[in-house]
Structure formats: C-alpha cells, structure tokens
Amino acid sequence: MIRVLIVEDSPVAQEFLAYIFASDPEIEVVGVAENGLEALDLVNLERPDIITMDIHMPIMDGFEATRKIMETVPTPIVIVSSSTRSKEVSSTFRAMEAGTLAVILRPPGIGHPDYDAASRDLIRTVKTMSEIKVVRRTSERTRENTLSRPVVPQAPEAISDIQIAAIGASTGGPPALQRILSGLPHDLTFPALIVQHIARGFVEGFREWLANASSIPIHIASHSGYPLPGHVYIAPDGFHMEIAAGPRIVLSDRPPENGLRPSVAALFRSVSQVLGPRAVGILLTGMGRDGVDELKVMKDKGAITIAQDMESSVVHGMPGEAIKINAATYVLPPEGIADFLSVLSKMKMEGYK
Numbered sequence: 001m002i003r004v005l006i007v008e009d010s011p012v013a014q015e016f017l018a019y020i021f022a023s024d025p026e027i028e029v030v031g032v033a034e035n036g037l038e039a040l041d042l043v044n045l046e047r048p049d050i051i052t053m054d055i056h057m058p059i060m061d062g063f064e065a066t067r068k069i070m071e072t073v074p075t076p077i078v079i080v081s082s083s084t085r086s087k088e089v090s091s092t093f094r095a096m097e098a099g100t101l102a103v104i105l106r107p108p109g110i111g112h113p114d115y116d117a118a119s120r121d122l123i124r125t126v127k128t129m130s131e132i133k134v135v136r137r138t139s140e141r142t143r144e145n146t147l148s149r150p151v152v153p154q155a156p157e158a159i160s161d162i163q164i165a166a167i168g169a170s171t172g173g174p175p176a177l178q179r180i181l182s183g184l185p186h187d188l189t190f191p192a193l194i195v196q197h198i199a200r201g202f203v204e205g206f207r208e209w210l211a212n213a214s215s216i217p218i219h220i221a222s223h224s225g226y227p228l229p230g231h232v233y234i235a236p237d238g239f240h241m242e243i244a245a246g247p248r249i250v251l252s253d254r255p256p257e258n259g260l261r262p263s264v265a266a267l268f269r270s271v272s273q274v275l276g277p278r279a280v281g282i283l284l285t286g287m288g289r290d291g292v293d294e295l296k297v298m299k300d301k302g303a304i305t306i307a308q309d310m311e312s313s314v315v316h317g318m319p320g321e322a323i324k325i326n327a328a329t330y331v332l333p334p335e336g337i338a339d340f341l342s343v344l345s346k347m348k349m350e351g352y353k
Helices: 011-022 036-046 062-072 086-092 094-098 115-130 140-146 173-182 203-211 264-275 292-300 317-324 334-349
Strands: 002-007 027-033 050-053 077-081 102-105 164-169 192-196 218-220 232-234 240-244 248-252 279-283 304-308 330-332
Touching (some): 062 077, 086 203, 164 264, 173 203, 192 264, 279 334, 330 334
Parallel strands (some): 002 050, 077 102, 279 304
C-alpha cells in the first residue's frame, strides 16, 4: 500500500482527493491536514510514503511546510494545485526550490469530461513519485555557507561556433534550470532551448518563475521562430520542439516519444541532425531515459554534451543512464553547467574557433 497524507485547507477538496485515492486499491489515505503546521505533526506521527500539498493555506503555507518537512522528515511531496494562472503557479514553483518533486492540477469535478483522465494522471503521479528516495535538505543559510563553486572544466580551444544549447529535464528539473539560468550572462552569445517534462497548464507559470531569477529573456517557443542569442525558449504544452535549418524552431504534434510530448529525444535528435558539432546538449535530473540515446548521437557528431551529476540530481535516472553509455563529455552540477556555458559564450565572443 502507498500511504498518502493529504494537506489541503478546503474540506471539499479534502473529500474530493480522498475519494479519488479511494478508487485505487493500492493507495491508503493515512491522514488529512488543514495547514502546514498540522502536516508537520502528521508526518512525524504517520510517516506517509508521499504527501499531496496545497500551497495557499492559513497558519503555515505549503512552501514553508515543504521546507520544514524536507529539513526534518524528508518525504516525497507533490503539489496539487487548484489553478494554472501564471501568478499563482509561479509561487507554486517556489516549493520546488524547497524540495517538492512535481506539480499537478487538481482534477475537475465528477461528471466533467476530463475527470477520469485527470484522476488517473493524479494517481499515476502519486504512485511514481512515492518511489523516489528523497534526502534531507539543509537550511538555506547552512547551504549557502557550505556550498563551494564547482571547478569548470577546460573548454576545448578547437571548439566550433556554438549555435544552440539544448537542455532536457524531468523530475527535479525546475530548480536545476533556475540555478543554471540565473548564472548565465545577459549577453550569452547563443540561445538555449529547454524541454521540461511538466504537467499541462503550468508552462507559462514556469516561464514566469524562471524569468524572475534570470537576466535573460525567457519565452514559450513558437512555430517557425528564429531563436535569438541570449534568449531562452521553452517547449509549449503538447508539442515536440525541434530545430530545422536556419536554425529555426519547429513545433510538432507528432506522436509522443517515450510516452512524452514534448520529448527531449525529439529536440536532441533534431539538433544533432541540423547543427552537428555546433551545439551543446545538456541532460538534467529526471526519471527514465528520454533523450539519453540522442545525447550520445550528439556527442558522436562532435557536440559538447553534459550530464548533471548525481549529488545535485533529485533523480539521477536520465543523466545517470547517459553517463553509463558514455554520452556525456562532462558531468557537472547546475552551477558548473552555468559557468561552463558562460565560458563557451565568452570564447565565441572573443572569436575562438
């Protein structure tokens, strides 16, 4: 049995979520908390396998509750949001900085045409995230005092003219991406394209949250757009994002790859075909293998490839699999990736070929 703690201040929403979970014989609701303070008590008492967390609650909100839980009794946490409005979603992503694994929209009411599919998606997310072994988080102050800047590897002087950095991420990706983008210079000499596995409806809030921490303009990608140096483009809901000659961005509703659309595989494959050695491929934290084989193809065609290191990854599935098949030229934490991209940008600016 997967033991779930529901943290939600609305009695109606509490009953609704409990009803959904009761439909699956492998899930047991072991408690319901109306605010973060109650959640802390119940986590210590019940030791659930996973927590569904609301953000906006009285007494103690979901962000603060997540921070305290991850510092004391680390437990997988999924944000169940009632809104996809960008301003509210942006605040929701702060909880990912504190340690939540995923965010998902609360299913619509019984009788709604999307109820069955959304309920199955919630149950699947809870089951999947309950299997992740989370680790204790140190406080922000302690982390700042102990964190040292990673050593940046020497970039090859014979490097080609970098045209694009292609980045793929899944579980745990948003905080890693935030750390990378916040460390990039405003005059970055190439664009960055991002595929982040995320629940439908949250991409605009995700973009806004990243933009608040970065000096680089961040956009939701549009079809046939030409990516500009010093700009970041995020794949939109429900579309593969690929690169065509130009280079220009192509959005496609082709069937999912690895069960996903957008997929990292589609982006990396197109970048390897169009740009060859004139690209950087980066695979961040996440479950599964999306983009792993395609990162190896990028490397084989002369591109610089990077996998996130185990210590900084929430889930080392995707980058770990890439390392196993020798698809990564470098293995770095997010801060190291930001520094390395900055070095590549400076080399291009100074005319290295």
